[in-house]
Amino acid sequence: MLTRSNSNTKAYQNVLEKIKDYIQIDQLKPGDKLPSEREMAEELHLSRSTIREGLRAIELLGLIETRQGDGTFLRPYQSYQTLSLLAGFIFQDRETKDNVDDTLVMIEDVIIDLGHIRGSAYIQSKWSGHGYDYWKKRGYKATFEVILSVIDNQLLEKIWYLLYAFYLSIEDKQHIRKVKDLFQSFGVQTTEE
């Protein structure tokens, strides 16, 4: 268990909260303009430098965009950008490296189950259309993407991509799952022709 010590909030963290308020109260949408730094400073009774410290933080996360001489704008986010960032930290932790393999398998189990439920027929036709050898040649990733395409959950897809890519980067093994079994589970013939 981690011990998270102090909890004295710093002034710039209020900036983050305040900006959330701006977004909510003013119903700001991506691309919209935020109040100027000087305005925020006055309204929050903070110095402009403190305001800026808060802005820089969320700018690095890709949530806002600053244009000199123009203003600060909400960005059309890419929420996955943040997920990628977090993934960076997750993978940075060496302890979790060992878990990548396990977790990848788990995630794939989920994906395969969903594939059966939501688009078994489509997957079957797609795979059968080209034949087993075709997908065998195109590789594990392409094959799996067929399932992912019918599930239509971009977040789950992103998680799988991250895990899979990371797995490949730290392991020698090419396939963690028998593609043949995968095909057969969807009722696709795998006999070579």
Place this chain on the structure above:
Amino acid sequence: MLTRSNSNTKAYQNVLEKIKDYIQIDQLKPGDKLPSEREMAEELHLSRSTIREGLRAIELLGLIETRQGDGTFLRPYQSYQTLSLLAGFIFQDRETKDNVDDTLVMIEDVIIDLGHIRGSAYIQSKWSGHGYDYWKKRGYKATFEVILSVIDNQLLEKIWYLLYAFYLSIEDKQHIRKVKDLFQSFGVQTTEE
């Protein structure tokens, strides 16, 4: 002395690069101390405020930790906590929300299944020990953490934390899953006493 080295890159971004150098050249490890803000400012020929803008950015990312009167330190790794703050900025479109919701449920299904397999007895005793009301009071997160603790897959745990934190930040509902059902699935009595 004018600065602003022509290109579009902002000065504070150099701070990030420089800190990477510090880490690499000085072979800094988690917990180690970085040069003081004033030192960095002098060495990079930047003002202290600019240095601080860079520091705040990577602080929010959880890379560093600042202690007033002491210094700035490299951090082991980041928890989901700070990022959950930002989740409020990220999710606005319905589609993304649905993705988070769906994915969270999926991940939890996996976790619950694994809980049954790897530590059903432990979970049961843990929950029974304090009684249903205790966990009901402590909340969904604490209850779920019992399952996570026996699974012992930190990556899966972190993914769940991330999704759960995101979920809370975008929804009002406290419980997405009937805790009562969860208890009963592990054979724990839920009758009030």
Place this chain on the structure above:
DNA sequence: TATTATCTACTGGTCTGACCACTCTAAAAA
């Protein structure tokens, strides 16, 4: 001597006010 209290130098946290570079817009000039 061993302990405690105090001082001091240094650190991050914040503020003020300034100047620059840039972008927009509206008034002035063509």
Place this chain on the structure above:
DNA sequence: TTTTTAGAGTGGTCAGACCAGTAGATAATA
């Protein structure tokens, strides 16, 4: 009308200041 220009506003950066907290050296104490 179109073009030019001047100004106001914005972010980018800076220097210097003061506060608040920490750690280590020093002095005072038991």
